[in-house]
Amino acid sequence: MSANNCCCCGGVDSRDQKLQEIIEKYKNTEGALVPVLHEAQEVYGYLPLEVQKKIAEGLNVPLAEVYGVVTFYTQFSLNPKGKYKIQVCMGTACYVKGSGAILEKFKEKLGLDVGGCTSDGKFSLEACRCIGACGLAPVITINDDVYGRLVPDDIEGILEKYKE
Amino acid sequence: MQMVNITIDNCKVQVPANYTVLEAARQANIDIPTLCFLKDINEVGACRMCVVEIKGARSLQAACVYPVAEGLEIYTQTPAVREARKVTLELILSNHEKKCLTCVRSENCELQKLAKDLNIKDIRFEGEMSDLPVDDFSPSIVRDPNKCVLCRRCVSMCKSIQSVGAIDVTERGFRTTVSTAFNKPLNEVPCVNCGQCINVCPVGALREKEDIDKVWDALANPELHVLVQTAPAVRVALGEEFGMPIGSRVTGKMVSALSRLGFDKVFDTDTAADLTIMEEGTELINRIKNGGKLPLITSCSPGWIKFCEHNYPEFLDNLSSCKSPHEMFGAVLKSYYAQKNGIDPSKVFVVSIMPCTAKKFEAQRPELSSTGYADVDVVLTTRELARMIKEAGIDFNALPEKQFDDPMGEASGAGVIFGATGGVMEAAIRTVSEVLSGKSADNIEYNDVRGLEGIKEATIEVGGLTLKAAVAHGLGNAKKLLDKIKAGDADYHFIEIMACPGGCVNGGGQPIQPSQIRSWTDLRSERAKAIYEEDKAMPIRKSHENPKIKMLYDEYFGEPGGHKAHELLHTHYTKRENYPEE
Numbered sequence: 001m002s003a004n005n006c007c008c009c010g011g012v013d014s015r016d017q018k019l020q021e022i023i024e025k026y027k028n029t030e031g032a033l034v035p036v037l038h039e040a041q042e043v044y045g046y047l048p049l050e051v052q053k054k055i056a057e058g059l060n061v062p063l064a065e066v067y068g069v070v071t072f073y074t075q076f077s078l079n080p081k082g083k084y085k086i087q088v089c090m091g092t093a094c095y096v097k098g099s100g101a102i103l104e105k106f107k108e109k110l111g112l113d114v115g116g117c118t119s120d121g122k123f124s125l126e127a128c129r130c131i132g133a134c135g136l137a138p139v140i141t142i143n144d145d146v147y148g149r150l151v152p153d154d155i156e157g158i159l160e161k162y163k164e
Numbered sequence: 165m166q167m168v169n170i171t172i173d174n175c176k177v178q179v180p181a182n183y184t185v186l187e188a189a190r191q192a193n194i195d196i197p198t199l200c201f202l203k204d205i206n207e208v209g210a211c212r213m214c215v216v217e218i219k220g221a222r223s224l225q226a227a228c229v230y231p232v233a234e235g236l237e238i239y240t241q242t243p244a245v246r247e248a249r250k251v252t253l254e255l256i257l258s259n260h261e262k263k264c265l266t267c268v269r270s271e272n273c274e275l276q277k278l279a280k281d282l283n284i285k286d287i288r289f290e291g292e293m294s295d296l297p298v299d300d301f302s303p304s305i306v307r308d309p310n311k312c313v314l315c316r317r318c319v320s321m322c323k324s325i326q327s328v329g330a331i332d333v334t335e336r337g338f339r340t341t342v343s344t345a346f347n348k349p350l351n352e353v354p355c356v357n358c359g360q361c362i363n364v365c366p367v368g369a370l371r372e373k374e375d376i377d378k379v380w381d382a383l384a385n386p387e388l389h390v391l392v393q394t395a396p397a398v399r400v401a402l403g404e405e406f407g408m409p410i411g412s413r414v415t416g417k418m419v420s421a422l423s424r425l426g427f428d429k430v431f432d433t434d435t436a437a438d439l440t441i442m443e444e445g446t447e448l449i450n451r452i453k454n455g456g457k458l459p460l461i462t463s464c465s466p467g468w469i470k471f472c473e474h475n476y477p478e479f480l481d482n483l484s485s486c487k488s489p490h491e492m493f494g495a496v497l498k499s500y501y502a503q504k505n506g507i508d509p510s511k512v513f514v515v516s517i518m519p520c521t522a523k524k525f526e527a528q529r530p531e532l533s534s535t536g537y538a539d540v541d542v543v544l545t546t547r548e549l550a551r552m553i554k555e556a557g558i559d560f561n562a563l564p565e566k567q568f569d570d571p572m573g574e575a576s577g578a579g580v581i582f583g584a585t586g587g588v589m590e591a592a593i594r595t596v597s598e599v600l601s602g603k604s605a606d607n608i609e610y611n612d613v614r615g616l617e618g619i620k621e622a623t624i625e626v627g628g629l630t631l632k633a634a635v636a637h638g639l640g641n642a643k644k645l646l647d648k649i650k651a652g653d654a655d656y657h658f659i660e661i662m663a664c665p666g667g668c669v670n671g672g673g674q675p676i677q678p679s680q681i682r683s684w685t686d687l688r689s690e691r692a693k694a695i696y697e698e699d700k701a702m703p704i705r706k707s708h709e710n711p712k713i714k715m716l717y718d719e720y721f722g723e724p725g726g727h728k729a730h731e732l733l734h735t736h737y738t739k740r741e742n743y744p745e746e
Contacts, residue, residue, distance in 0.1 A: 049346055053743060056345075062329025063345040063743060064353070071334045 018043045019051065023058035033061055033069055037076055046077040074128045082117045082124035084162050087141045091130025098151075099138035103127055105152040109159060123162070170236040185227040185238055186214060190684070196240055197249060197278055199256075200315035201228040202364055203683035205325060211315060212252045213278065216240045224248055253282055258291030260367075261310040267368040274366035274678050275313060296341065301349035303373055303528050304357035304521040304672075309341050312369035318342060318361035325665060326639040328471065330355035342369075345743065354474045354742040356639070358467035358663045359521030359545075359672015364682075372521045372673060376552055378542045379515055383426045388513045391501075392427040393493050394418060396434055396583035397519040397668035398546045400694035404675040405550035406560040411690035413698055416565025421553050422517075429569040433516070434579030436493035437591065438707035439716065440464065441578060443733050444486045444588075445596045445707075446724040448658055452629065457481045459634075459649070459656040462588050464488045466526035467663025467672075469737065471639050476646050477739035482659075485734040487539070489582065490516040490523065491532050493572070494539030495732040500720045501572065509535055516543045519583070519671030522663065534732045545673025571712060577699035578707045584692040585637035585667035586613035586620060589660040593624055593633070594706045600627025608705055614696075616666060616688055619645050621656075633658045638665035669695060 022039045026032035036055055041047055047070050056063040070076040074087075088094075088103045103125075107113065110123050117124040133139045136148025140158075147158055166181040172192050179188040184207075189196050200211035209226035216227045219237035224245065227238075239245065257279065264270050299307040316333060319342060323329040330353045334343045344353045362370045382390050403412035422430045448460050463469055463484040472479055487495070494514045502509040516523060523543040526532065532539045544552070553560055567573065578594050581587035590610045597605055612622035613633065618641040624631045634656045636645045642661045648654045664671050666688025677687055704710055721729045 049743075052345070062323060062332065064329055064332035064334075064343075065323070067345040068332040068334045072336045 015043050016054075019054055020058075023055065027058065033059060033066065034073075037066075037070060041076060046080050048078065074126060077115075077124075077126070079115055079124075080117055080121070083122050084142050085124050085126065087126050087128040087131070089129075089131050089133070089137070089139045089141075090127045091134065091137075093130070093134035094138040097137040099140075101152050102138050102140065102150055102155065105155040109155060123159075168232055168234045168236075170232050170234075170238065172238045173240055179232055181232065183232050185216060185218070185225070185230045185232060185236075188232050189216075189227060189238070189240060194240055196227050197281060198228055198679060199274060199278060199313065199366060200317065201683070202317050202320075202679045205364060206315065206317040206320045208316065211256070211313070213249055215245060215248050215252075217242050217245055250282055250284065253278055253284060254287050254289055255291070256313055257284070257287050258289035259293050260313065261293070261308075267311070268371045268374075269365075269368035269676075272676060272678070273368065274680075277678070292338065294341075299349050300373060302351045302355065302357065302525070304524045305350055305355065305359060305362065306371050306373050307342075307350060308369050308371070309343065310369075311367050312342055313367055314340055314342065315366055316342070317364040317366065318370060321360045321364050322355075324640070326356075326358060326360055326663070327643045328354065328356055328358075328639060331361065348743075352744070354740075356467045356470040356474070356663060357522035357525045357672075358639070360664060362521065362672055363670070363674065363676055365676075366679065372545050372548065373524060374548060374551075375524065375542050375544060376548050376555075379544060379552070382513045382515070382541070385513075387511055389428050389507050389511055390426070390513045390515065391429050391431060391497055392422050392515045392517060393431045393433045393436070393490055394422070394517040395490065395519055395668060396437070396580045396587075396695060396698075397671060397674065397691065398517050398549070400583065400669060400691045400698070401519065401546055401674045402550060404677070405547065406553075408561070410677070410681075410685060410687060411694045413694045414560075415698070416567070417560060417563040418549075419568055420563040420566040421549075421558055421560060423566060424558055424563075425552060425556055427515070429572075430566075431493065431497075431572040432568045432575045432579070433490045433493055434575030434582070435572050435710070435712055436489035436496070437579035437582045437588075438576050438710045438713045439492055439496070439733065440486050440489045440582075440588075441591050441595050441707035442713060442717070442724040443492075443729060444484050445592050445599065447484055447486065448592065448596060449600065450725065452631075452657060459659045460484055461658075462660045463735075464582065464588055465522070465661060465663045465668075466520070467522040468639065468642060468661045470522065470525070470740070471642070471663060473737055473740040474742055475643075478650075479646060480737045480739065483737055485730075485736065487532060487733055487735045488523075488526065489579075490518065490543075491526065491539045491735075492733045494532075494541075495534050496716070497572070498535040498537055498539065499732055500716065504719075509537055512537075513542075514540050516540050517546065517549050518543050519546050519668045519674045520664075521545060521672040523673075529735075531735050546671075546675060547673060550675070571715070574704075574710060574712045575702075576707050576710045577702035577705035579710075580699045580702065581695055583668045584614070584695045585616070585662050585688075586610075586635045586660065587667065587695070588662075589613045589622075589633055589635050589658070591707060592658070593626070593631070595708045596631075597624065597626035598706065598708065600629060602627070613660075614692075616686070631658060632656045633660075635660045637662045637667050639663050641665075666692065 052066045056066045112125045114127050139148045167178050168181045177192045196214045199213040209229035214227040215224035217239040296309040399415040403414040419430050461482045498509040527540040527543045578591035594608050613635050620635040622633045636642045669691035670688045
């Protein structure tokens with residue numbers, strides 16, 4: 001896996017330098033792993049092996065622990081994300097209200113599995129934990145846009161908005 | 165100690181104020197079942213097997229983490245408690261791979277015992293089953309995540325006690341797995357093969373890579389001259405596999421059993437430990453006298469060596485160039501011994517019985533083949549030897565005592581104590597002090613380097629020289645010691661490091677004792693006691709006085725540290741990347 005194929009933010013060197021700055025900033029703070037992962041993901045768009053290795057070495061935390069934290073939170077991604085990040089809430093309320101069918105519809109329309117990204121880099125698809133909008137269940141987010149009370153037939157129209 | 169008065173199941177007891185409910189119940193002879201709990205290593209209240217009712221508490225509480233307090237009323241056997249434990253256990257069992265008949269831990273499995281103790285007759289829940297790949301790429305350790313109950317004892321051992329951190333808890337919910345970074349196989353991560361994870365696993369999710377069949381094949385091959393050697397720690401633990409108390413010495417029965425299994429000769433790795441002391445002692449004296457790299461650090465523990473290669477490459481020149489004793493022995497058997505007995509070295513097959521899983525990896529190191537053949541062909545753990553003995557139908561407890569075979573079976577007490585933390589240091593001092601002073605010492609027991617303190621220090625006056633020594637056991641302690649030296653806060657001449665807490669007696673290949681025993685009995689000190697008894701009973705207690713060692717140097721090696729010794733008994737080390745680029 002390589003960190004070099006991300007298209008979203010500047011050259012490799014400047015990203016690596018930013019990562020070093022983030023690590024330096026948090027180096028002596030206890031419990032700094034999660035904020036460092038957050039900021040690193042903002043820089044790279046995702047958290048590949050090379051980035052996690054640098055964080056592990058920089059914070060003096062075993063790589064296995066870093067990987068454990070990254071895989072625990074759905075917010076962190078091991079794969080490049082699309083320009084538009086689709087998150088389908090699978091929290092209890094959304095699940096009961098049929099978010100499973102919503103997710104299936106996205107998979108079908110985009111030809112993706114959960115965690116995947118379309119080959120043009122436009123859409124990535126994820127299932128996430130409760131986002132705290134249970135009143136709108138079933139709910140999804142696309143970047144910062146929230147869509148609630150959905151039925152599978154809504155999906156096509158929503159995707160159209162982002163295809164330009 | 166401040167005491168508090170509590171009531172457990174209507175019995176009044178007085179217990180120390182810092183006790184947990186579990187400890188208090190134990191004092192009152194009330195058994196509370198546990199699964200994830202392992203004293204001092206994993207006290208997290210995660211599995212909920214130890215729940216109890218506490219008067220006034222809102223819900224059932226985990227006894228292993230609930231602190232006692234004055235007037236506490238505890239009930240360990242109410243219907244609600246029994247029901248909760250049973251349902252929890254049934255849920256754990258619902259997605260457990262229940263291949264008990266063929267599991268290496270059958271009859272020594274904490275989960276199996278719980279199911280029996282809690283009288284589980286039927287598992288009502290048909291859970292989804294994991295079907296994860298078994299990781300058997302490491303030459304030392306096999307991981308079977310389908311048997312894992314996620315107790316986290318192995319993670320705690322690897323990360324907190326050993327400071328290795330090769331494994332951790334990954335993913336979440338049903339997908340939660342104990343795994344490595346990016347699910348790499350164990351041979352591609354900085355695992356040092358110490359096997360401490362195996363010793364704390366309650367089930368069969370972690371086990372050694374079994375090499376028994378290679379040994380059966382060799383024993384059945386009439387063309388091979390099959391030799392076996394046993395490390396000192398094996399003889400004080402093997403008995404546990406046959407129901408004997410912890411700390412039983414079974415040296416004579418062990419030798420008998422090995423003879424019956426069909427080995428051509430049964431030798432004692434302690435003889436090679438004596439040889440190690442001659443070589444390493446000479447190395448120490450030379451480094452001190454000639455301004456060589458100090459501190460000199462012992463190299464007997466292959467878990468420690470790999471840890472150093474991964475994490476402290478700046479100390480590689482400090483490592484003694486001596487091979488570990490069993491590797492030295494292998495080289496001697498395939499050179500001197502083969503020559504003397506007119507046997508083609510390619511037909512000499514050397515098996516090492518070790519308390520250690522890291523020795524399996526060590527035996528595969530390409531640099532450890534000075535005769536052109538691997539110094540050691542197969543390493544078996546203490547547990548594997550027990551399995552062979554059982555498979556062969558040998559009644560171990562009824563075996564007569566037998567002596568190790570000549571000519572390589574004679575050893576000193578110094579060789580024996582290699583099995584406990586501080587032993588290599590003590591053995592070296594016994595010899596170095598006499599070589600330097602030219603006089604025979606009266607007191608040869610050095611208590612400063614014995615015992616279970618994490619890092620032990622000693623200053624010894626030997627022949628006009630003040631020798632500063634330190635001993636660390638468990639890699640977490642080794643790390644602390646090395647960081648201190650790196651920071652310039654210590655100036656030792658000689659350091660002994662053993663990867664496993666307590667040294668080889670508590671090695672990753674030793675008999676597994678369940679939490680119910682291990683939490684309350686210190687295996688390390690009980691087995692070490694037996695090691696020191698064995699030393700005391702030896703007629704010769706200093707390596708340089710072992711006549712077989714004198715014979716070896718007279719007939720073959722010339723002098724310690726000489727040319728031939730360097731060729732056959734010494735090695736070198738390599739820096740290793742923690743996660744090599746693909």
